[in-house]
Amino acid sequence: MSGEEKPKSHGRLRVSVSAQPRDLMAPQRVKGAWAARIVTLFPEAFPGTLGLSLTGKALDQGLWSLETIDLRPFGIGKHRNVDDTPAGGGAGMVLRADVVAAALDQAAIGTPPDRAAWPVVYLSPRGKPFDQAMARRWAAAEGITLLCGRFEGVDQRVLDHYAIEEVSLGDFVLTGGEIAAQAMIDATVRLLPGVLGNASSTEEESHSHGLLEHPQYTRPAVWEGREIPSVLTSGNHAEVEKWRRTEAERLTRERRPDLWAKRRGP
Known part of the structure; x- marks a missing residue:
């Protein structure tokens, strides 16, 4: 690689662990560009397919930005535990309310409190089905925060406290919300001005x-x-x-x- 060439940030295979939002769009961002913030235990899963083709090109051009907030650094104790056993018993583990809340507070920095301007969404199989109308609504916002669940889900109290919208990719269950997040972001980003180049393509x-x-x-x-x-x-x-x-x-x-x-x- 020559000295003048700079590696594409979204091509990195690993993302360093940090409690601060990790901006995966290192080049200069267009003022007012749409932004996605992802709260996840697996920040290295991003940008994934979002770094390819038209969405990846738009990411390079600063037409939108992608940030990850690693949930692990907000964990409790020596081992940074992020989950605990379900109240009332049962299989699996549940993401703790205090841990998720701390990550959401970090993700909210610099974002408008109005949910219409900046939706906060938990990717959940029990949520409202994702559709094209929802993608258009999200594309009209300034950006979005997506919470990727794992294990048996998230403590209900944090969902209620932050008035988080629950959205489902379909009537099936995934091991986590990362794949669903990429699909929903892709559907939304392609509706942003300048991403496809031909507006009639989406019509x-x-x-x-x-x-x-x-x-x-x-x-x-x-x-x-x-x-x-x-x-x-x-x-x-x-x-x-x-x-x-x-x-x-x-x-x-x-x-x-x-x-x-x-x-x-x-």
Whole structure:
């Protein structure tokens, strides 16, 4: 590597342990850029896939920033314990309220108290399902703090005290919230101005209008005996749009009757 080249911060394989927010976007950040703060036991999991492709490029350009707050340094005692046995008995361990609170207080430094301007979210399988509308709401905020759970979850008192929003990636259980956090951040960051480059890209894709996206085709014109639908090569833009709309509705009815019912109303 030449003396003029600087390593990309989001390419590092390890993140040093620190109670201070770790900014993974070392280059100059654009003023007012959207920010994500992640409270996690595994800061080395980030940026992960967020450091690749368009989100990684936008991270380099300072269009958004990513910080991690390592939960471990806030742990109790010699061994920095962050969890304890569940009250009332049961399997597993629960993240302590006092430990999580200290990390959240650190993460809140410099952020607005208004939850609309800066949501604070716990990634939980019992939370409200994450969807495109939520991604748009988050993208319209100044930034977000995501709390990644582990073990059997987080002491309910800290969730209540900080009025934390619980959000689920889907009806399944992961070993922790880090993967879910990356997925949700990706869905949000791509909606930020300048990240995709073409704003219309986000207007025609699945869920943008309550419908799944229509099928896509490209060259070659014939592959394995299968041809591109003739309407797409007709040059008739009105007919193309009509076809795409019809296909989007068909796919939504077939694959997501819940979305179709919601769109049709009671």
